[in-house]
Amino acid sequence: MDEGKMDENEWGYHGEGNKSLVVAHVQRCVVLRFLKFHPNRNKASEEIFQHLQNIVDFSKNVMKELFGENCVHSGEVVQLPLDFVKQLCLKIQTERPESRCDKDLDTLSGYAMCLPNLTRLQTHHFVEHRPILCVEIKPKCGFIPFSSDVTHEMKHKVCRYCMHQHLKVATGKWKQISKYCPLDLYSGNKQRMHFALKSLLQEAQNNLKIFKNGELIYGGKEVQDSVANWSELAHHLKPFFFPSNGLASGPHCTRAVIRELVHVLTQVLLSGTDKSRPSSWRAVPSPPGPQTCEASPFSRQLSCQGINTAEQSGLPKDCLLYKTLQVQMLDMLDIEGLYPLYSRVERYLQEFPEQRKTLQIDGPYNEAFYQKLLDGSTEDDGTLAYALTKVQQYRVAMTAKDCSIMIALSPCLQDESPGQKPVVPSSKSRLTFSVSVLDLDLKPYESIPHQYTLDGKIVNYYSKAVHAKDAATATPPRFKGNENCTLLLHKV
Numbered sequence: 001m002d003e004g005k006m007d008e009n010e011w012g013y014h015g016e017g018n019k020s021l022v023v024a025h026v027q028r029c030v031v032l033r034f035l036k037f038h039p040n041r042n043k044a045s046e047e048i049f050q051h052l053q054n055i056v057d058f059s060k061n062v063m064k065e066l067f068g069e070n071c072v073h074s075g076e077v078v079q080l081p082l083d084f085v086k087q088l089c090l091k092i093q094t095e096r097p098e099s100r101c102d103k104d105l106d107t108l109s110g111y112a113m114c115l116p117n118l119t120r121l122q123t124h125h126f127v128e129h130r131p132i133l134c135v136e137i138k139p140k141c142g143f144i145p146f147s148s149d150v151t152h153e154m155k156h157k158v159c160r161y162c163m164h165q166h167l168k169v170a171t172g173k174w175k176q177i178s179k180y181c182p183l184d185l186y187s188g189n190k191q192r193m194h195f196a197l198k199s200l201l202q203e204a205q206n207n208l209k210i211f212k213n214g215e216l217i218y219g220g221k222e223v224q225d226s227v228a229n230w231s232e233l234a235h236h237l238k239p240f241f242f243p244s245n246g247l248a249s250g251p252h253c254t255r256a257v258i259r260e261l262v263h264v265l266t267q268v269l270l271s272g273t274d275k276s277r278p279s280s281w282r283a284v285p286s287p288p289g290p291q292t293c294e295a296s297p298f299s300r301q302l303s304c305q306g307i308n309t310a311e312q313s314g315l316p317k318d319c320l321l322y323k324t325l326q327v328q329m330l331d332m333l334d335i336e337g338l339y340p341l342y343s344r345v346e347r348y349l350q351e352f353p354e355q356r357k358t359l360q361i362d363g364p365y366n367e368a369f370y371q372k373l374l375d376g377s378t379e380d381d382g383t384l385a386y387a388l389t390k391v392q393q394y395r396v397a398m399t400a401k402d403c404s405i406m407i408a409l410s411p412c413l414q415d416e417s418p419g420q421k422p423v424v425p426s427s428k429s430r431l432t433f434s435v436s437v438l439d440l441d442l443k444p445y446e447s448i449p450h451q452y453t454l455d456g457k458i459v460n461y462y463s464k465a466v467h468a469k470d471a472a473t474a475t476p477p478r479f480k481g482n483e484n485c486t487l488l489l490h491k492v
């Protein structure tokens with residue numbers, strides 16, 4: 001990229017989250033990722049450069065080690081002409097969702113990250129000109145806390161995502177509770193994974209987006225996509241899964257296409273990444289807590305039928321979901337056990353603020369930072385060192401609980417040998433695929449008190465909701481008496 005000759009007309013709005021905004025080049029497979037801030041809260045250019053450089057370093061030195069080389073794209077920090085950034089900001093403003101406009105793109109520093117466009121690149125080695133489908137999943141936390149510091153009994157039974165759904169609906173963030181439960185997706189059990197993926201397709205919220213040739217076609221919009229839009233989605237997907245057969249349109253076709261998508265995604269999610277290089281670390285051998293969530297409609301249905309819900313096949317150790325779960329489980333103490341350790345670090349920093357740098361609270365995220373994360377000790381010896389290690393591990397775990405998985409699929413031409421590229425078969429086609437992980441910015445130290453407060457709010461709200469519903473109907477809040485759970489077990 002020639003940063004000297006930048007033309008805003010060559011870039012288009014691509015998407016955004018809470019902290020960054022992404023624009024994509026209209027021809028080349030690259031994106032620019034800008035930081036966002038509340039109005040009038042812009043930081044000094046040097047600070048922004050350092051923040052972005054920290055993101056890149058953390059990705060290279062820590063996340064590549066934990067997730068594997070092939071799945072992580074660290075990118076680089078670039079300096080752009082301020083005029084270009086200002087014009088770009090004006091150009092994309094109308095395309096931004098209103099709910100994200102509480103923050104503005106940083107137009108003052110001129111710094112951004114340049115990354116491969118994962119919605120258009122099949123692998124980072126090839127620039128392809130064939131159709132490409134890309135599914136982005138934000139799976140969230142896939143385990144129930146196993147820490148003995150947990151005081152709320154509910155947290156041992158119901159996962160955070162399912163509890164949080166109730167608070168999100170109550171505060172108006174989403175209209176209805178999703179049937180998706182991360183524990184189903186992470187189970188490694190195909191039936192549960194199909195159910196989880198189908199639930200994401202039914203209620204995408206901010207957990208699912210689908211791009212075709214780099215363009216968003218499903219999810220990620222203000223007006224929520226749902227089953228009502230499946231026939232349109234199926235129309236987009238049909239050439240990928242039924243390339244040469246004239247499958248008629250209509251509900252039968254829609255169901256067939258969605259079924260193929262769900263099956264293919266499951267296979268890809270269970271496939272190995274970085275086969276050549278086994279990961280050098282393990283956080284926890286297998287989830288020590290319960291492996292099902294009592295609020296998951298799937299698990300509830302099985303237990304209604306007297307089937308042992310703890311039974312599951314487990315994830316293959318070389319797949320990305322397994323690696324994600326391992327990193328998430330660096331949170332061994334839960335926020336309830338972590339918070340007192342955070343307070344210990346905080347007290348020390350109040351007394352010795354100049355030590356913040358030595359303790360690597362805001363970086364540098366180098367090899368030494370990574371090595372300290374591998375310390376698996378669980379005995380608190382009362383030291384600052386123990387507290388600091390747990391705090392840093394928690395921040396990394398929280399990052400993995402909020403990252404997204406990007407699955408790119410592209411049809412194999414008839415009789416084509418895929419070469420080095422992995423292939424997933426669907427019933428009427430073969431697709432090459434790649435899997436990546438994105439949004440791996442280390443969560444800030446400062447967010448820990450917020451996590452602690454939010455955790456309490458989520459559990460208290462959910463417990464009250466369960467109580468209220470129990471009192472009214474003698475059934476848990478997620479199910480009304482007339483909701484037939486057998487419906488949920490239809491094969492996809």
Ligand SMILES: O=P(O)(O)O[C@@H]1[C@@H](OP(=O)(O)O)[C@H](OP(=O)(O)O)[C@H](O)[C@H](OP(=O)(O)O)[C@H]1OP(=O)(O)O
Nearest residue numbers: 017018019138140164206398401402443447451454
């Ligand atoms: O706390 P959560 O689980 O609601 O996660 C936040 C996300 O909400 P979600 O529940 O996924 O809709 C939230 O996503 P949205 O802005 O709601 O799309 C952010 O990802 C937030 O991270 P950060 O503060 O921007 O670094 C996330 O905050 P962190 O907790 O990861 O810091």
Ligand SMILES: Nc1ncnc2c1ncn2[C@@H]1O[C@H](COP(=O)(O)OP(=O)(O)OP(=O)(O)O)[C@@H](O)[C@H]1O
Nearest residue numbers: 015016017018019020022031115116117118119439
């Ligand atoms: N390298 C990439 N290639 C293609 N699309 C990308 C890339 N990076 C980000 N995106 C898109 O931009 C969106 C926003 O990016 P990202 O998740 O990094 O934002 P964020 O503000 O850090 O998120 P959060 O709300 O979780 O803090 C993503 O959901 C994804 O759709």
